Amino acid sequence: MKKIGFDPQKYIDEQSKFILERVNDYDKLYLEFGGKLIGDKHAMRVLPGFDEDAKIKLLQKLRDKAEILMCVYAGDIERNKIRGDYGITYDKDILRQIDEFRGYGLEVNSVVITRYSGQPSTKLFINKLERRDIKVYKHAAIEDYPSNIDKIVSDEGFGKNPYIPTTKPIVVVTAPGPGSGKLATCLNQLYHESHQGREAGYSKFETFPVWNVPLKHPLNIAYEAATVDLKDVNMIDSFHLDYYDKLAVNYNRDVETFPVIKRMIEKITGKETVYHSPTDMGVNRVGFGITDDDAITEASKQEIIRRCFATECDFKKGLLDEDALNRIKLIMEEVELKKEDRLAVTPARDYALRLKAQNNISDMMPAVIALELNDGRIVTGRTSDLMDPCAAAILNAIKTLANISDDILLLSPVILQTIQDMKRNELHDKMTALTANEVLIALSISAVTNPTAQLAYEKISELTDVQAHSTVMLNDYDEQTLRKLGMDITCDPVYPSDNLYYI
Structure with a gap:
């Protein structure tokens, strides 16, 4: 919690x-x-x-x-x-x-x-x-x-x-x-x-x-991590120190x-x-609104890790230069953090490596998302011909929260197949795996007549503040869906395929 x-x-x-x-x-x-x-x-x-x-x-x-x-x-x-x-x-x-x-x-x-x-x-x-x-x-x-x-x-x-x-x-x-x-x-x-x-x-x-928080407090260092592209650096306000003989933190600009x-x-x-x-x-x-410094410290460290992943992905996409990448690495070392200190990271990577070994995949990393629920439990989801990893992870998470057995189907395969056929045949979409948004809409419709689906649907609100990690970079559409649900997502800087446009 x-x-x-x-x-x-x-x-x-x-x-x-x-x-x-x-x-x-x-x-x-x-x-x-x-x-x-x-x-x-x-x-x-x-x-x-x-x-x-x-x-x-x-x-x-x-x-x-x-x-x-x-x-x-x-x-x-x-x-x-x-x-x-x-x-x-x-x-x-x-x-x-x-x-x-x-x-x-x-x-x-x-x-x-x-x-x-x-x-x-x-x-x-x-x-x-x-x-x-x-x-x-x-x-x-x-x-x-x-x-x-x-x-x-x-x-x-x-x-x-x-x-x-x-x-x-x-x-x-x-x-x-x-x-x-x-x-x-x-x-x-x-x-x-x-x-x-x-x-x-x-x-x-x-x-x-x-x-009025110390210069090297993780809260202020997290701001530097958030602005590596602007090259902002926190420093003691020398003018304040000279005039008032008091320490105050500001930034270089x-x-x-x-x-x-x-x-x-x-x-x-x-x-x-x-x-x-x-x-x-x-x-x-x-x-003056801070009431628990330990909670702020831990949250700020997690934000630094999140910013590290975001910076690496933006560098991979060509949106940031190498200076920003090197800067975020130095910040991680300064606070003595590892990416694996984000709890969802290792389960996602371990599951992806198991899938890679089972299926004899030699090049691409399988797309897996791990979710750290608010009660500490870890739930995973992987890409398949039917669903992308976001959709799979979200369905698995709300089934876990609702105590619904993994064997029970929330959504009729006939309905999902019909949606997929429409994407392929009528909309001529090259990416036919169902997205989180599409699966959630299907779930909301099914909840009208299916009590089990209704039970799962009522758990969607509990996804707020859930921490997520993906073994591959998600497209903007999936990222926005997760953000709208209130989830914090990080991604390894790995493309999900060799395609340049359809990812």
Whole structure:
């Protein structure tokens, strides 16, 4: 059973109080949100007990005082940059997030296209937004940003980009991912607010690294593991240490850019800033929600292992360079972790090796998935002509949870064969093995008339937080299905076949 180590309500209460205290210092506060506002799976994994939607619920609590600006870099739209956890492009994620924000009763002011220079795909995206009555503002790249402060803070810099009218005292600036121009948008607004005689401030809400947790705590190292592609490195905030004589943890980009940002804000406002360190600029209180350090430590170590597998798979797919691969290996050594410390790994590999020996397979590794259930039991599933390993493992898991004998068939072979025939003959699908999604739909239909299937169907919710490992890399479709069920999947960096497209 997963140990809880975090109090989400204490966190929300502490965080909202701190933000409101910061707002009181200004006519308006521009709050740059790093990380994910909705569905923060990383925080949920390393802080067991954390509500993955805690930040959006926090904003919902402040909705009478807050509105949202969304930023996206035009270059990310042009190259169809993918948000990995949802498998969708950044432009589609903007649309998804707007729907989500509206569902929470939050006002989305507009979308800001940053570093825009007339890119064709971005133009089409702007048209799509404007024809759905969503305001769009275009900010051009500023030459020599952020080094040439005199030029940036002038009519030739921020002055060239339009001001975005806002009405609430808190303006949340968010984006689909890093490098989207959130900071520049905040500073651009501060420039225009100052010219209009209003006192506006800037703060940053970045959950990780956790500033009041030790530098080498696995919780903070897990953040480095999550950002190996960005080459982020945690470090002691030297500015905080010099001014307050207190240790605080930040990361290299914030520490390196702090002097420039500080001078820029001072030039915009015409007075000395109240911030003496990048930690001062932050409003993150997540560390105060920790209730069990041992639980956090263990969860963070498991996340590091999970990130190691993910990095190796992305390297195999050509999505990451060798520097990222070497970095994650060093992190694993630093925390003295092995991949086999993830409990589902060895059973999956052992079963695959047995199948390989039994069937005299010499080259490809058999596709096997092992699931570590929440009660500690291990269940496996393998690929077959009828089902892929995800479908087999899930069926075996819910039968185990429902105490249904392995000999009992939950689904009629006739029904499964009919679905498979339709895929092959009517849909002309080259991959006819039934997927987890297809088998779950078949199970839900069978549950209407079959009491045993109904018993198994009722156990699907218990797959949440189940840990899974596959001996081969899964396709995006299967990974998304497992994520929707709330399962955490890792994969060995092995292709399931020699096919280049159909995997």
